[in-house]
Structure formats: structure tokens, C-alpha cells
Amino acid sequence: MSTSINLAVIPGDGIGQEVVAQGLKVLAAVLPQDVKLETREYDLGAQRWHRTGETLPDGELEALKDHDAILLGAIGDPSVPSGVLERGLLLKLRFAFDHYVNLRPSKLFPNTATPLAGRPEIDFVVVREGTEGPYTGNGGSLRTGTPAEVATEVSVNTAYGVERVVRDAYERAAARPRKKLTLVHKNNVLVYAGHMWKNIFDKVGREYPQVATDYLHVDAATIFFVTQPERFDVIVTDNLFGDILTDLAAAVTGGIGLAASGNINPTGAFPSMFEPVHGSAPDIAGTGKADPTATVLSVALMLRHLGYEEQAVRIEDAVAADLAERDGTFRSTDRIGDALAARVAG
Amino acid sequence: MSTSINLAVIPGDGIGQEVVAQGLKVLAAVLPQDVKLETREYDLGAQRWHRTGETLPDGELEALKDHDAILLGAIGDPSVPSGVLERGLLLKLRFAFDHYVNLRPSKLFPNTATPLAGRPEIDFVVVREGTEGPYTGNGGSLRTGTPAEVATEVSVNTAYGVERVVRDAYERAAARPRKKLTLVHKNNVLVYAGHMWKNIFDKVGREYPQVATDYLHVDAATIFFVTQPERFDVIVTDNLFGDILTDLAAAVTGGIGLAASGNINPTGAFPSMFEPVHGSAPDIAGTGKADPTATVLSVALMLRHLGYEEQAVRIEDAVAADLAERDGTFRSTDRIGDALAARVAG
Ligand SMILES: CC(C)[C@H](C(=O)O)[C@@H](O)C(=O)O
Numbered sequence: 023m024s025t026s027i028n029l030a031v032i033p034g035d036g037i038g039q040e041v042v043a044q045g046l047k048v049l050a051a052v053l054p055q056d057v058k059l060e061t062r063e064y065d066l067g068a069q070r071w072h073r074t075g076e077t078l079p080d081g082e083l084e085a086l087k088d089h090d091a092i093l094l095g096a097i098g099d100p101s102v103p104s105g106v107l108e109r110g111l112l113l114k115l116r117f118a119f120d121h122y123v124n125l126r127p128s129k130l131f132p133n134t135a136t137p138l139a140g141r142p143e144i145d146f147v148v149v150r151e152g153t154e155g156p157y158t159g160n161g162g163s164l165r166t167g168t169p170a171e172v173a174t175e176v177s178v179n180t181a182y183g184v185e186r187v188v189r190d191a192y193e194r195a196a197a198r199p200r201k202k203l204t205l206v207h208k209n210n211v212l213v214y215a216g217h218m219w220k221n222i223f224d225k226v227g228r229e230y231p232q233v234a235t236d237y238l239h240v241d242a243a244t245i246f247f248v249t250q251p252e253r254f255d256v257i258v259t260d261n262l263f264g265d266i267l268t269d270l271a272a273a274v275t276g277g278i279g280l281a282a283s284g285n286i287n288p289t290g291a292f293p294s295m296f297e298p299v300h301g302s303a304p305d306i307a308g309t310g311k312a313d314p315t316a317t318v319l320s321v322a323l324m325l326r327h328l329g330y331e332e333q334a335v336r337i338e339d340a341v342a343a344d345l346a347e348r349d350g351t352f353r354s355t356d357r358i359g360d361a362l363a364a365r366v367a368g
Numbered sequence: 369m370s371t372s373i374n375l376a377v378i379p380g381d382g383i384g385q386e387v388v389a390q391g392l393k394v395l396a397a398v399l400p401q402d403v404k405l406e407t408r409e410y411d412l413g414a415q416r417w418h419r420t421g422e423t424l425p426d427g428e429l430e431a432l433k434d435h436d437a438i439l440l441g442a443i444g445d446p447s448v449p450s451g452v453l454e455r456g457l458l459l460k461l462r463f464a465f466d467h468y469v470n471l472r473p474s475k476l477f478p479n480t481a482t483p484l485a486g487r488p489e490i491d492f493v494v495v496r497e498g499t500e501g502p503y504t505g506n507g508g509s510l511r512t513g514t515p516a517e518v519a520t521e522v523s524v525n526t527a528y529g530v531e532r533v534v535r536d537a538y539e540r541a542a543a544r545p546r547k548k549l550t551l552v553h554k555n556n557v558l559v560y561a562g563h564m565w566k567n568i569f570d571k572v573g574r575e576y577p578q579v580a581t582d583y584l585h586v587d588a589a590t591i592f593f594v595t596q597p598e599r600f601d602v603i604v605t606d607n608l609f610g611d612i613l614t615d616l617a618a619a620v621t622g623g624i625g626l627a628a629s630g631n632i633n634p635t636g637a638f639p640s641m642f643e644p645v646h647g648s649a650p651d652i653a654g655t656g657k658a659d660p661t662a663t664v665l666s667v668a669l670m671l672r673h674l675g676y677e678e679q680a681v682r683i684e685d686a687v688a689a690d691l692a693e694r695d696g697t698f699r700s701t702d703r704i705g706d707a708l709a710a711r712v713a714g
């Protein structure tokens with residue numbers, strides 16, 4: 023725990039600006055007086071790309087390395103071809119800064135809407151691998167645009183990459199009361215990657231006899247997410263399955279307006295990056311309708327990562343209290359931010 | 369429409385035997401007197417593999433070609449290493465018989481349980497590509513079992529393969545009252561395959577101006593499956609995304625006890641294969657707890673494919689009526705089969 027935080031801020035596109043502003047507001051309110059908070063905003067995203075054609079120039083990538091952490095709003099705009107900003111900015115950061123633990127907690131807070139009947143108890147964490155799998159950009163297209171086109175996508179998986187994230191997941195499971203870890207993959211079809219994941223999962227598991235383990239195919243896992251989500255404690259899975267599962271998890275725990283995430287480099291070699299799971303929602307940008315809670319909860323994950331556990335808990339408690347008092351009355355992005363800032367300061 | 373049906377039956381593993389028996393019972397009851405039904409049972413699955421080490425020998429693959437259709441129960445047993453029967457039998461059949469349309473209807477019948485609050489109206493069909501994508505078995509493992517292992521999985525996609533399944537999906541959408549087709553992929557990350565899918569989807573769409581189209585990333589699609597499933601009519605998607613989405617679809621429409629599927633070769637060059645979406649459920653095999661409805665509905669898909677539309681509808685109506693009268697009292701696999709057979713016999 024440092025006595026200063028040098029934070030990079032990438033508001034990005036759409037509602038990114040608005041929600042990040044609330045995240046920073048709550049951060050300023052929760053930090054002890056003697057912690058110096060410095061922020062530098064980076065102008066990256068759709069507008070920058072339209073202006074200069076750049077997504078993430080080397081100079082800015084270098085500069086970002088000097089920060090303690092990165093807070094990111096949202097990336098993506100319909101005016102930019104699909105994939106340009108995702109690959110050129112968001113995934114470039116995750117890969118360049120070796121964010122191999124993509125941490126996504128899912129919790130159904132009291133008094134929040136869930137599409138699930140019976141309001142099951144939901145409180146699990148997905149540890150999504152962040153630097154391998156089908157996300158490596160490996161692949162290509164031959165005879166593009168012709169009737170003879172062949173397009174490939176190569177999922178690249180290494181024992182090195184799988185073992186470190188599996189180990190991280192066991193550590194997290196061991197530290198939780200229920201101590202249960204579920205591996206999700208599709209090893210009956212993706213036999214090469216799937217068997218490697220399973221073998222490493224079993225091998226590392228022998229070092230954690232206190233952790234109960236389980237394996238599910240990804241298709242079966244989606245069933246349990248809606249029929250029996252209470253069975254999950256910690257889930258470890260590959261990059262693409264984690265992407266899919268965490269959106270579904272967000273949907274059953276009150277929506278992506280509440281889902282936080284951390285792109286973590288546990289070694290500290292590079293700054294970790296915190297962002298809401300939701301996208302830039304261009305349809306509601308500027309309307310004040312965006313819920314900044316996911317960003318605020320991402321700030322809590324950031325504080326925990328930087329060693330400010332007490333402040334992280336204060337934010338999470340404030341969010342729980344705020345959600346408990348919601349009665350359906352509309353509150354703007356700004357007002358929700360104000361309310362949370364007041365609570366954490368209190 | 370032929371006046372005889374020469375059916376191959378692969379009961380397979382676990383509850384496969386039990387549910388297939390009910391499917392055949394209902395089939396026999398619904399067919400007109402003058403249609404000659406011949407069946408030949410194939411002993412394939414876990415027991416065969418344990419006995420002989422074979423999954424699907426060439427002789428049997430050849431023999432299967434001579435049938436009008438295949439009815440399959442379920443494949444898979446914990447005593448067989450994951451992937452052996454899936455790749456060596458089930459996927460081998462789908463690939464050898466070029467089952468490029470994996471058809472999976474999802475409908476929430478009245479009086480059936482759904483984990484979703486508010487019981488939305490659900491009635492959509494997933495057209496899952498069945499012969500390409502990450503299911504091709506392309507890939508490998510280097511330095512297997514060592515800390516330096518690298519495992520790859522290659523998703524192979526061709527314009528040929530994508531266009532034919534996309535066209536099939538447009539045809540199905542055009543024939544339905546709502547005429548809406550949604551493409552699901554992840555073209556912001558899997559840019560090579562994703563852009564090819566999207567381009568072909570748009571190109572073929574110009575031939576179907578009456579069909580409204582939509583695109584969703586797979587992660588977002590899972591959200592809508594639980595928050596707004598009524599928005600879907602026909603969905604077309606790749607092999608792996610289709611696998612995941614159809615289990616989730618089954619979960620929200622009463623469970624995999626009801627989900628039917630057809631592995632269809634629309635050209636008729638090879639027999640199509642019909643199977644419940646559920647697995648072999650070894651935990652309940654032999655207990656009479658398996659619901660044969662998914663298999664019976666798969667028989668309806670088979671009859672429709674073979675030109676027996678009236679009989680297909682009769683089965684679907686019988687299932688709807690049976691479900692409407694369920695009151696939670698336990699009925700064995702056999703009794704449900706009897707009830708459905710009695711209904712279709714009229
Ligand atoms: C925007 C996209 C590239 C990203 C992903 O697929 O990882 C998003 O869906 C997420 O989950 O953070």
C-alpha cells in the first residue's frame with residue numbers, strides 16, 4: 023500500500039466518460055487525506071481514431087506503464103469497424119500488460135432485479151484467463167471476400183499461461199469460506215486445449231487439498247448459471263468462455279450496470295486495469311441513464327489490488343446500502359455517483 | 369415422403385436406451401398403417417468401446433448411409449476418457465454425413481417450469497452450423513504434459529460452409545410469421561471468422577428483403593436469452609456458440625428434458641440424425657427418471673424432415689397437451705412414452 027496513487031484514466035467512448043467521472047468522485051471521497059491521488063487522462067477511443075487513425079500509439083503505451091493502475095470506462099462505437107478498437111486498444115492493453123487474471127465477481131445484492139425466479143443466492147467469482155485462448159489474434163483469412171474464402175481463428179494455450187491463472191484461482195478459492203473451484207472448458211470437443219487445462223487443474227489442485235474441485239463443460243455451465251447459480255464459488259476458465267459466462271453472470275445478478283472487472287497482472291510488472299464489464303452503450307450516452315455502479319465497484323477492486331482493503335470494503339458496503347434503498351425512482355448517473363461518494367465519505 | 373422408413377437407431381449410453389425406446393413407441397403409434405417402418409439397432413457407445421476399442425468402424429459408417437434417417441439417444445460415459453466417444457462417434461457422424469444444419473428449436477410450452485421470472489414468451493429456433501468452426505478437430509499439442517506445453521485449437525470456417533447454413537437459416541426465417549434472423553458471433557475479437565460470417569450474412573440477406581436481420585455478439589446474446597428471449601425468432605451461429613446457446617436456451621425453456629435437435633443434411637446426400645440435446649445422464653440411467661420428451665420431439669423433427677408434416681405436428685401437439693396436464697406427480701420414462709403414444713394414436 024503506497025501513500026500515493028498515480029492513476030491513468032481512459033474514459034473511452036459513449037457512457038465511458040460519464041461513469042468514469044463517478045468512479046473518480048467516489049475514489050476521491052474514500053481515500054484517506056494523506057494519500058496523494060494523481061490522475062492523468064488519456065484520450066483514446068473512437069474519437070481519437072477518427073481524428074488520427076491511432077488506437078494506442080507506442081508513446082502512450084509506454085507512458086501508461088508508469089502508472090500504478092488504469093481505470094477504463096468503455097471502448098467501442100458503431101462508427102468504428104468492429105474489432106478495430108477492441109483489438110487495437112482494449113485487448114492490446116490486456117496483452118501488453120500481461121493481464122492474465124481477468125477477475126469478475128458476481129453477486130446478487132438484496133433488492134436488485136434478477137431475471138431468475140426464486141432469487142437464488144449468487145456470490146461467485148470468475149477468474150477468466152486474459153492473455154491466451156482464442157483472443158490471441160492468431161488466424162487469418164485466405165481469398166477474403168470470395169466464395170472460396172477460408173477463415174481461421176487459432177486458440178493458443180500454454181502450460182505456462184494456464185498454470186499461472188489456475189494457481190491464482192486456487193489461491194482465491196482457498197481464501198474464501200466455501201473453498202470451491204470449478205473449471206469450465208469443453209474438453210470433450212476441444213481435446214488439445216481442454217485436456218491440458220484439465221491436467222494442469224488437477225495437478226495444481228494437489229497442492230490445495232482444502233479446495234473442493236469440480237469440472238463442467240461450458241454448455242452445461244450456462245445451464246447451472248440459471249438453474250443453480252448458488253453452486254458456484256470460484257470459477258476458472260479460458261478467455262472466450264469467461265467472456266461469455268461473465269455476461270450471463272452479470273445478467274442474472276442485476277445486469278451489466280453492476281458488473282465490475284479487474285484485468286490484473288498479479289506480479290506487478292505492469293499496471294493492472296479496472297473496468298466495468300458493460301460496453302459503451304452509445305444509445306444512452308449523454309442521457310444520464312448510465313448506472314455508474316459497475317465502475318464504482320471496479321474502483322473497489324482496484325483499491326483492493328493496491329492494498330487499500332478497508333477502502334474497498336467501504337465502497338462495496340456503500341453500493342450494497344445504495345442498492346438496498348433503491349425504489350425504482352430514476353436517478354441520473356451523477357446522482358448515483360453523488361450518493362455513493364457521500365456514503366463512503368461518511 | 370416415402371411409404372417406408374428405414375431407420376437406424378443408436379441408443380448409445382446411459383438413459384439413451386430408455387428414451388429411444390419411447391421415441392420409437394411414439395413413432396410407431398403416429399405413422400399411418402401403410403407406412404412400413406424398418407429399424408436396425410447399432411451397438412455403438414461406451415460398452416462397445418470397452419469391449420472392442422471401437423467407436424465407429426468403417427463398416428458401420430457405411431451401413432448407416434443406407435438408412436433414411438438416424439435416431440440417436442445419447443453418447444458418453446464417465447468410464448470413457450472425455451472426447452473419445454464425442455469425437456470418435458457423435459462428431460464423426462455429424463462430419464461424415466455433412467450435417468451442416470444443426471437445428472434446435474426452443475419453445476416455452478405452457479405449464480412447464482422455467483427459471484425465468486415473468487415467464488416470457490419463448491419460441492425461437494437456433495440454426496447451429498454443424499461441420500466447421502472449432503469442432504473440426506484441427507489443432508494439436510506440443511510437448512504434451514510438460515511445463516512447456518503448447519496446445520492449439522483451430523476454428524476452420526469456409527465461405528462455402530457458412531453460406532449454405534446462413535441460406536438455410538434465411539429460408540427458415542422467411543417461412544415463419546415473424547421473419548426475423550439474428551446472427552450471433554464475436555466479430556469484434558474473432559475478426560477473421562467473424563467478419564466472414566457477417567459479410568456473408570449481409571450478402572445473402574439481400575436476397576431476403578422480407579427478413580429483418582440483427583447481429584449480436586455471443587456474450588450479449590446470453591444476456592438477452594435470460595432478459596428478453598422473446599426478441600428471438602431464428603438465430604444462426606457457429607458450431608461452438610450454437611452449442612453453448614442451445615444449452616442455455618434449453619435451460620430457460622423447461623430444461624434439457626424437452627430440447628430436441630436435428631443434425632440435418634438438407635441435400636439428402638446422407639441420412640440426417642435426430643437426437644435429444646441432453647447427454648447420457650449416467651446418474652439417473654435405469655431409474656426411470658429420464659424424460660423422453662426431448663427424444664419424442666426429435667422424432668417429430670425427423671418426421672418433418674422426411675415429409676411427414678402432419679405426423680410431426682401431431683407429436684408436437686401431443687407433447688404440448690401432455691405438458692399442459694402435468695401436475696408434478698412423478699411419471700416414469702415409460703409412462704410418459706405411453707401417454708404420448710396414446711395421444712398421437714388419436
Ligand atoms: C469488448 C470486448 C473485446 C470484450 C471482450 O470480449 O473481452 C468485452 O466483451 C469484455 O468482456 O470485456
Ligand SMILES: CC(C)[C@H](C(=O)O)[C@@H](O)C(=O)O
Nearest residue numbers: 210211241454458459611645
Ligand atoms: C456431446 C458434445 C460433443 C455435443 C456438442 O458439443 O455438440 C453436445 O454438447 C451437443 O450439444 O450435442
